Amino acid sequence: MILRVEGLGRRYGDLAALDGVALELQPGERRALIGPNGAGKTTLLNLVAGALRPTAGRIDFAGRDVTRMPPARRARLGIGRTHQHPAVWxxxxxxxxxxxxxxxxxxxxxxxxxxxxxxxxxxxxxxxxxxxxxxxxxxxxxxxxALAGAPRLLLLDEPAAGLAPPEVELLAGLLAALPSDVAVLLVEHHLDLVYGFADRVTVLHSGRHVHTGTVAETRRSPEVAAAYAGVKP
Ligand SMILES: Nc1ncnc2c1ncn2[C@@H]1O[C@H](COP(=O)(O)OP(=O)(O)OP(=O)(O)O)[C@@H](O)[C@H]1O
Structure with missing residues (x-):
């Protein structure tokens, strides 16, 4: 197990952006994290990266409790990330x-x-x-x-956002070629990209975990259909 998240929660006043979420990733696993807008996906990435502190729960990375560890130390331990808006100099x-x-x-x-x-x-x-x-x-x-930091876990926040279709194809190729020993947690709305990439898919809705399964299981899951009902993915 490279990442274990238990009972993870983050509140903003009365709003539970994330509510009691559990997640486990194996080394090298390709996991996608999907869900409608506001489901809590970026909040979960920020909690794992250390950019946010949880209001409940625990995060273990590579066998260590990193729940209260600052982001730079987590990065040194091997948690790499990219952002919704690319952070470059x-x-x-x-x-x-x-x-x-x-x-x-x-x-x-x-x-x-x-x-x-x-x-x-x-x-x-x-x-x-x-x-x-x-x-x-x-x-x-x-x-x-992110790769230069020699990560063991890579957190990717909507890498296809704002890309033209040929660029999404290029991205799909780059993601497929990522080192096989690096676990990847991919937040993405582009479902073709997700289904082509992921070993397993986790679905959040209103801060809660509603489904984890293979791509085939996710495609036919009634919980997933309900989470997206009326929402264009
Ligand atoms: N700093 C904040 N203060 C108050 N509410 C916040 C804050 N950050 C996030 N939220 C709320 O928490 C919930 C989850 O937000 P989050 O950005 O994690 O969702 P998301 O699944 O990543 O959505 P999207 O797909 O639109 O990026 C939303 O209702 C959002 O408005």
């Missing part, structure tokens, strides 16, 4: 963004940075400042930055 080159994200001595890493950029299809953009990249390329860059 716009004035640095793509290669330097990867170097900064790697948090290790630069000398040894310059070649490594190029490898990470090549792995996300940005080999030719190493010297381009991040601010000059397209939105899709900044998403690719953020993925390279």
């Amino acid at each position: 716009p004035t640095l080159s793509a290669a330097d963004n990867v170097l900064v994200a790697a948090r290790r001595p630069w000398g040894r890493l310059r070649a490594g940075a190029r490898e990470h950029l090549a792995a996300v299809g940005l080999a030719d953009q190493a010297g381009v400042t991040a601010g000059a990249l397209s939105h899709g390329q900044r998403r690719q860059l953020e993925l390279a930055m």
Whole structure:
């Protein structure tokens, strides 16, 4: 088990953004996290990454209780992430963004940075400042930055948001090529991407867990249909 989440909750006043959610991920597992807008998906990612503190429950990563651990320590332990809005340093080159994200001595890493950029299809953009990249390329860059931290768990928050169809296809290829020993928790509304990628799918609705199953089980789940009823996924 690489990640175990138990009874996880986050309240904002009277609103339970997340309510008693349990989740377990095996090393290398590809898990998608779906649900209508406001279901609590980003809240769950932020709690696992440490950007938010839970109001209930516990998070274990690689056998350690990380519930109260600050995000930078979790990153050093091997929790990598990307954001809904790509977080890159716009004035640095793509290669330097990867170097900064790697948090290790630069000398040894310059070649490594190029490898990470090549792995996300940005080999030719190493010297381009991040601010000059397209939105899709900044998403690719953020993925390279996350990989540079040598994660054992990668949290991806809506990587297909704002991408044109050909870019989504490119992204699907990049996700399929992620290192097989890295567990991935993918939050995504693009269900074709989700169903092509995931081993298993977890569905949240109004902060609660409503379903976990294989892609085939998820497609025919009445709970999932009900969660999405009247909502365009
Ligand atoms: N800082 C906050 N203060 C108050 N309410 C919040 C805050 N952050 C999130 N919420 C609420 O918590 C609930 C869950 O939000 P969250 O962003 O986790 O949903 P989501 O499933 O990621 O949605 P989306 O698919 O639209 O990104 C929503 O009702 C949201 O309005």
